[in-house]
Amino acid sequence: MLQVDPNPIVGSDLDEIASCGLDWSLLNGANILISGGSGLLGSYLVKSLLNLNKLYGLDIHVVCLSRNIENVKKRLNSCLENPRLDIVIHDITIPLPGNFSRAEYVIHAASQASPKYYGKDPVGTLKANTLGTSHLLDYCVSNNTRRFLFFSSGEIYGSTTNLDLPISEINYGYLDPIKVRSCYAESKRIGETMCASWAQQFGLHTSVVRPFHTYGPGFDLDDGRVFADFVKDVILAQNISLKSDGLARRSFCYISDATRGFLTVLLNGLQGEAYNIANPYSDVSIRELANILQDLYPERVKSVNFVNQPTDDTYMKSPIQYATPSIEKIMNLGWQPVIGIKDGFSRTIESFLCS
Numbered sequence: 001m002l003q004v005d006p007n008p009i010v011g012s013d014l015d016e017i018a019s020c021g022l023d024w025s026l027l028n029g030a031n032i033l034i035s036g037g038s039g040l041l042g043s044y045l046v047k048s049l050l051n052l053n054k055l056y057g058l059d060i061h062v063v064c065l066s067r068n069i070e071n072v073k074k075r076l077n078s079c080l081e082n083p084r085l086d087i088v089i090h091d092i093t094i095p096l097p098g099n100f101s102r103a104e105y106v107i108h109a110a111s112q113a114s115p116k117y118y119g120k121d122p123v124g125t126l127k128a129n130t131l132g133t134s135h136l137l138d139y140c141v142s143n144n145t146r147r148f149l150f151f152s153s154g155e156i157y158g159s160t161t162n163l164d165l166p167i168s169e170i171n172y173g174y175l176d177p178i179k180v181r182s183c184y185a186e187s188k189r190i191g192e193t194m195c196a197s198w199a200q201q202f203g204l205h206t207s208v209v210r211p212f213h214t215y216g217p218g219f220d221l222d223d224g225r226v227f228a229d230f231v232k233d234v235i236l237a238q239n240i241s242l243k244s245d246g247l248a249r250r251s252f253c254y255i256s257d258a259t260r261g262f263l264t265v266l267l268n269g270l271q272g273e274a275y276n277i278a279n280p281y282s283d284v285s286i287r288e289l290a291n292i293l294q295d296l297y298p299e300r301v302k303s304v305n306f307v308n309q310p311t312d313d314t315y316m317k318s319p320i321q322y323a324t325p326s327i328e329k330i331m332n333l334g335w336q337p338v339i340g341i342k343d344g345f346s347r348t349i350e351s352f353l354c355s
Contacts, residue, residue: 004051005078009351010217013044013256014051020260021334026267028058030146033103035092035136036110037064038071040219041151041211044259045107050082060084063103065110067091075218092132093124095139102143105266108136108191109151112184116224122183129187130194137198137206147205149266150195154212154278154325155185166326169210169274192274199272207269209262212278212325215344216255217351226286227252230293231345235352237300241307246287251325253279254344257337264335278325279337282344289341296346 005011018024032049036042042064049060063086066072072080072087079085090096092110110132112118112125133150140148158173175182175189195206213227221232226243227250233240253261261277269275284292287304294301327336339347 002054002082003078004047004054004082007217007351007355009347009354010047013217013259013347014048015055016256017048017259017263018051018055020263022260022263022267024052024056024058027052027060027105029060030104031061031063031102032105032107033063033065034107034109035065035132036108036151037062038066038068038075039109039111039113040075040216040255041214041258041262042107042109043075043218044216044255045109045262046076046085047079048259048263050079050085053084062086063088063101065090065092067110092135093127095135100139102145104146105149106136106140106145106147107149107151107262107266108133111151111153111188113153114220114223114225115181115184118181118183122180125183126187129184129191133191133194137194137204140204141198141202145204147207147266148195148198149262149269150191150206150208151262152188152192152208152210152274153185154210154276154323156189156192156210157323158185160323166280166324167276168326169276169329196272205271207265207271208274209265210274210276211253211258212276212323213250213252214255214258214277215252216258216348219348221352227289230290231349231352234293234297234300234349240290240294240301240304242287242290242304243307244286246290246306247285249283249285249324250289251278251280251283251323252289252341252344253277253282253337254339254347257339261330261335261337264330264333268333273329275330275333276325276327277330278327279339279341280324280327281337282341283324284341292342293345293349296342297349
């Protein structure tokens with residue numbers, strides 16, 4: 001039997017996902033198309049589905065759409081010989097070929113999620129979330145797809161200053177549509193509206209997930225987001241550099257918890273509904289996260305230092321200070337996060353150290 005991933009941390013994660021109690025028989029015999037399948041979130045979905053075949057003898061065929069062969073080799077190298085995985089190099093902002101095979105389930109996870117792209121390529125960021133969504137929705141209608149799952153983002157809530165916390169799926173804050181930083185959140189909002197519109201007009205079953213800050217093995221250490229910088233500091237055995245006052249708070253969700261959430265919504269999500277995917281129990285300030293990592297790896301990190309560094313003008317960090325999410329809605333589907341912040345970041349760092 002082909003190994004899905006040789007990394008012991010990832011392998012353990014995949015087995016935990018497989019044992020979560022969802023009715024996997026619903027996917028048996030299905031073709032599942034995943035756009036952005038070589039990204040962090042998409043690649044964990046690809047591996048999770050292939051692992052179900054391995055553990056339970058299912059026949060799930062996965063089609064991974066990616067525009068970047070290097071990311072495919074980086075994140076899915078161990079899966080490339082798997083007969084139930086097809087890799088298709090394709091830019092989702094271009095329509096799929098007319099003879100593209102039918103998929104019973106479509107997951108649209110292709111997106112430029114890192115803020116480092118918002119200044120460098122705002123147009124590309126917009127297109128993946130709008131044109132890409134349109135092309136996949138049209139494909140679903142033409143092929144009588146059972147379910148379409150759209151990856152939105154916790155960023156769609158905008159400025160949460162005047163919102164009651166925790167943020168539920170019906171609370172929305174302010175976004176300035178003429179700020180380039182809004183290219184990601186605004187296009188995710190329109191992507192959600194597109195899902196609702198195709199569902200209304202064509203009867204397509206659509207659901208939406210809104211991931212908050214998700215991390216885990218395989219993420220880009222040069223992502224630019226602060227948690228990636230911190231993990232990189234630990235791996236390189238250097239002091240953690242804090243480039244702000246560290247007071248902003250984030251809810252960090254480990255990738256195996258998030259993946260279970262995505263699959264829960266794919267199988268059990270209600271038509272036209274959106275679900276937060278987050279871990280409010282791992283809500284910490286940036287400064288607290290730095291201290292947690294130092295405590296976990298005192299032999300590698302001697303101190304947390306506040307530094308003043310010139311910022312990259314193309315990196316557009318979030319202006320949001322607090323964004324604690326509510327997960328009550330998805331908990332009603334039977335999901336909740338189980339990996340705490342210390343365990344999650346330990347797994348993440350160990351996955352890099354042992355690879």
